[in-house]
Amino acid sequence: MRVLVTEDDASVSAALAGALTRAGHTCDRVASGGALLQQHQGADIVLLDLGLEDMDGLTALEQLREVSEIPVIVVTARGDERSTVHALRLGADDYLVKPVRLHELLARLAAVARRYAGLVTHRIETGDLVVDETERRVTHRGMAVAVTPTECALLAVLARHAGTVVSRQQLLDAVWGDAYSSTSRAFDVHLAGLRQKLPMVRITTIRGRGFRLERP
Structure with a gap:
């Protein structure tokens, strides 16, 4: 590299x-x-x-x-x-x-x-939300939503498990790798970014357990 x-x-x-x-x-x-x-x-x-x-x-x-x-x-x-x-x-x-x-x-x-x-070639759909991991593209009802590659990766994990609670550590491991610190602010900032850019999509915080992207 x-x-x-x-x-x-x-x-x-x-x-x-x-x-x-x-x-x-x-x-x-x-x-x-x-x-x-x-x-x-x-x-x-x-x-x-x-x-x-x-x-x-x-x-x-x-x-x-x-x-x-x-x-x-x-x-x-x-x-x-x-x-x-x-x-x-x-x-x-x-x-x-x-x-x-x-x-x-x-x-x-x-x-x-x-x-x-884009090592993972996958298109995830949940309701009106589509996450294309290969193109790092997110759309809602056909309209493109501007997200960063990191936000896209985080959303892809949540969307793949829509309706299911995903722990913070599972998200960190999937997006940042095993060496990533669970206390890092980066996770919180990117999650907040997703919530701001996609207010129509509910990402619920389950205290003590993790986060869940709600099914439509």
Whole structure:
């Protein structure tokens, strides 16, 4: 996988690139948002720091999402909830707080890549809702609903088990992989995004058990 490491600290950038290269990936390194916007086309996935030379990483992410759906994992020292939620709502696929453990970073890379690769060819229909995992497309009564690849993957699991309670851990394992932390804010933000974009579809929280997409 070709990874574009977008990080203004040269030592951190070199360490990340070195670790990923040893794990079998190919890495390019840039230090600014402008360079990210110019060079992202040649990458499969972006690792994005939020402190860049020329702009805030959130601004860079917003501008990137205007022109590309390339997978983005934020890797930053900002661990506050506001930054996490903002990045995920702007279109980041995942959010990691430094210092990052290599095995977790590799697991997150693999999980995000699987979602974008469309390895599962499946079309799920429940009532007026259709989830196409291959095309990462969601429609309701024939009208397209704009969702991110991560939101689509999460909705697909719920739709596949419509009418049945799916635990939080089952959803995390299915969408993010076994290494994903059950306390991560990413899950809650993406679930909230689905509820906002699909108010006509009921996703019920069953306290202590999980979540259920209600059958129409």
